[in-house]
Amino acid sequence: MSQASAYPGSSSGTVNRPDAVDLRSDTVTRPDADMRQAMAEAEVGDDVYGDDPSVNALEAHVAGMMGKEAAVFCTSGTQSNLSAILAHCQRGEELIAGAGYHVLVAEAGGSSALGGIVHCALPVGDDGGLDPVDVEAAIKPDDVHYPVSRLLCLENTMGGRAQTEARLKAASTVARRHRLSVHLDGARLMNAVTALGTSPADFARHADTVSLCLSKGLGAPCGTVLSGPVDIITNARRQRKLLGGSMRQAGILAAAALHALNHNVERMTEDHANARHLAEALSNLPGVTVDLDACQTNMVFATLPEDGWQAALARVGDAGIITAQHSRHLRLVCHKDVSSDGVERTIKAFQQAFT
Ligand SMILES: Cc1ncc(COP(=O)(O)O)c(C=O)c1O
Numbered sequence: 001m002s003q004a005s006a007y008p009g010s011s012s013g014t015v016n017r018p019d020a021v022d023l024r025s026d027t028v029t030r031p032d033a034d035m036r037q038a039m040a041e042a043e044v045g046d047d048v049y050g051d052d053p054s055v056n057a058l059e060a061h062v063a064g065m066m067g068k069e070a071a072v073f074c075t076s077g078t079q080s081n082l083s084a085i086l087a088h089c090q091r092g093e094e095l096i097a098g099a100g101y102h103v104l105v106a107e108a109g110g111s112s113a114l115g116g117i118v119h120c121a122l123p124v125g126d127d128g129g130l131d132p133v134d135v136e137a138a139i140k141p142d143d144v145h146y147p148v149s150r151l152l153c154l155e156n157t158m159g160g161r162a163q164t165e166a167r168l169k170a171a172s173t174v175a176r177r178h179r180l181s182v183h184l185d186g187a188r189l190m191n192a193v194t195a196l197g198t199s200p201a202d203f204a205r206h207a208d209t210v211s212l213c214l215s216k217g218l219g220a221p222c223g224t225v226l227s228g229p230v231d232i233i234t235n236a237r238r239q240r241k242l243l244g245g246s247m248r249q250a251g252i253l254a255a256a257a258l259h260a261l262n263h264n265v266e267r268m269t270e271d272h273a274n275a276r277h278l279a280e281a282l283s284n285l286p287g288v289t290v291d292l293d294a295c296q297t298n299m300v301f302a303t304l305p306e307d308g309w310q311a312a313l314a315r316v317g318d319a320g321i322i323t324a325q326h327s328r329h330l331r332l333v334c335h336k337d338v339s340s341d342g343v344e345r346t347i348k349a350f351q352q353a354f355t
Helices: 033-040 053-066 077-088 110-115 132-138 165-177 189-196 200-204 230-242 251-263 268-283 309-318 340-354
Strands: 070-074 094-098 118-122 149-155 181-186 209-213 224-228 299-303 324-326 329-333
Touching: 033 251, 053 070, 053 200, 053 209, 053 224, 053 251, 070 077, 070 230, 070 251, 077 110, 077 149, 077 181, 077 209, 077 224, 077 230, 110 118, 118 132, 132 165, 149 165, 165 181, 165 200, 181 189, 181 200, 189 200, 189 209, 189 268, 200 209, 209 230, 224 230, 268 299, 268 329, 268 340, 309 340
Parallel strands: 094 118, 094 149, 149 181, 181 209
Antiparallel strands: 070 224, 209 224, 299 329, 324 329
């Protein structure tokens, strides 16, 4: 797979205009009136004492969804992944993951910087998954020359692609046979669940710990829940404290997260249909190539023609369409704050700029 899972940095257009169609990421969603109402009415307590009923309800709900014993509410996907990694691995031990996976490339090197953990990056297949043969070959023998291979990190969805349960299972089975633990970065797991018509627990059973973000396509303002066995989650809760992530009356955020899980999962099919429609329309433009195979959930990856793309993309930005961009490679992400009208406006702006 050639593309990284995220295009940070520059973008076309101006974000703060009222008619902007912001396609940079599904993290840009804003809480709607019903979600704000749920937040306003949330029962709260001091979560560091375990007293916040809304946080407790959220953790129990997500642990149940994942078929796990326990869960802990973290501030972000990065903190959830890092709390899990620190709970699984000791200093000098090795984490194996896909070369473009978020834990290796987009979390500020936290597991090395703070955990002294060694990284091993494997090639990522066209579906975003790992080949079990590569996983097996990467696991180090018991030899003083090598770090102890301790953890395999999977990611689903990865770059908008949804791996099947069988694909996750194959990599996980090899790791478990060699007594590694498995962590699943399921930042967008509900997109995979929606696209493949499966259940979160079907994926989660192939991992010991699973991280689920509420602030991406699910539309909550903040937060990620890490689920797993009681002993690992108890340890991860301590790691979360170490990372400064223990919150007090966090029930206000947990209420938004619960609202998101109860109201914003099924509607993801709209985001996926919008992304598909956008991908197909952009692929018809002269000189624009779109990775149609990668458009399995809510993301569109497009490459603009070499000649004149800067000026043309500036015209798209002038029309209020905002995309994430790395040189002439674009990522456009559909989410609940992008309506089908917004998609049509996007298509029109690209047609006017690129024909
Ligand atoms: C796959 C994946 N994992 C983890 C994260 C980290 O989430 P956060 O930005 O909440 O730290 C992201 C963020 O986009 C992501 O795409």
